[in-house]
Amino acid sequence: MSLLVVGSLALDSVETPFGKRDDVLGGSATYFSAAASLLAKVSVVGVVGDDFPLGELDFLRKRGVELDGLEKVAGKTFRWKGRYGFDLNAAETLDTQLNVFEHFSPRLGPAARKADRIFLGNIDPELQMRVLDQVERPRLVCADTMNYWISSKRAQLLALLPRVDVLMVNDGEVRQLAGESNVMKAAHAAQRMGAKAVVVKRGEYGALLVAGEHSFYAPAFPLADVRDPTGAGDTFAGGFLGLLDRLDRTDAGALCQATVMGSTVASFTVERFSLDRLRDLTLAEVRLRFDAFRQLVHFDELPDHIG
């Protein structure tokens, strides 16, 4: 089994009420592979500039992440600068510099083309399509997107959706895509557009999975210490796809477990800045918190005499 992620590697500058970091490791492919590699074999396709501190990725290599698909080109790495207030659900973007990412066109090597499961990070839907045109026979395709593509590349996104098994977006994105304020109706509309299943990420409020007729809700793990929500969505995707690849299943039961695994891994990410908590995170720690999730949502049936 194997996973392929295509997305950004970035240098982030982030400020939250709990601290500030400049030019730290970030990017969707980075967060995704840090999470997914706890569970599965991951290959990365992306691009960095000649200013990128490649040594920062050593912890990924040690977890078996395949970085041959990482292009190094002349110029500066993609940079994102953002700020969060006490409402950690919404980032304010202060600056985005695409740099070498501006002319990125994903090229898959022979191994990447054979990947079983694919995560299309939040990039131009035309590039996402170009990835799908290069892969041989993926068993599951999961795609993220954002408000910018939903408005500026709507036709391309709509062309992609029928090739997507799991569309993974946040509340605002699914509402915008569907033109519908009710999240359940919006998720069903996204299914009619072609996505087989939809995961709606709701930040500190958890995640909703709509797969066929089945609905499933995983809360976010209640944390007393949240410092930086950056990367939570991409590590959610990493835990989600990592578990599906490890289980080699895509039935509704596995999708529910994968949703909880996504929430679980994301709950570690936000406890520290950048990828700091993910660097030495172990699968044993993840497993403990996954099991605690069962306690968090468990309740007994009602006695028969009620109702």
Place this chain on the structure above:
Amino acid sequence: MSLLVVGSLALDSVETPFGKRDDVLGGSATYFSAAASLLAKVSVVGVVGDDFPLGELDFLRKRGVELDGLEKVAGKTFRWKGRYGFDLNAAETLDTQLNVFEHFSPRLGPAARKADRIFLGNIDPELQMRVLDQVERPRLVCADTMNYWISSKRAQLLALLPRVDVLMVNDGEVRQLAGESNVMKAAHAAQRMGAKAVVVKRGEYGALLVAGEHSFYAPAFPLADVRDPTGAGDTFAGGFLGLLDRLDRTDAGALCQATVMGSTVASFTVERFSLDRLRDLTLAEVRLRFDAFRQLVHFDELPDHIG
């Protein structure tokens, strides 16, 4: 077993993106007793003016709700006017007329004084205390409050909390009470102020229960049709206390079931305006949706070989 609710009976004028109603039945005691009476014997203490359409409460009488504690006085009934946008989690209050509610002082009759479980609706904490001074030996006290009392009657509220078993508030209220943005930390702070347990209501995102060391999360039931969120919190409280009274239990397991029951009944309330959905709601319908909640959050354990 028996329940007592002390709170408002109101005439509400509400506008949402899905419609508009003027001078319809509302109020915390009304919503609470409509929900709780599906499960338990309820007494209401409150006040209405001589303009109140008492016939509107017939459906409560038919469910066995005791209305002897309802004072009818000269003057106009409490009126609330509010508006919701597409974000149905937050109401904008357009007008509040206390009217006969301004000089309300709860007086409990002999039966109400013997109530086993009490819901103190969102009224002045001095009045809430006056209720507790009249009851004999309640087994469980649950109290709601709001931003206005947290700032203007803080000392009185802090005096009340050690007599409260379950403080039932929303995100913003628990944050304001504790002066802490993190909801888990804020709930723990409210426990240190004296509340044995805290339920944090999060609108369409569900409800968090913190009881001793135990945390439990119930999502809101995902609905494709939400028309008017007014009264969701009070019907949550009604389902919550109604089930505890019916079960005659207050252990952590029962509190978790009660949280789900609260979410379940509230999910019906919001499907229609005012109390329209509650009038003919049956316990059998509620039971079916409670059982569907188990499906909504159920996931299997991980295989042993993972982690």
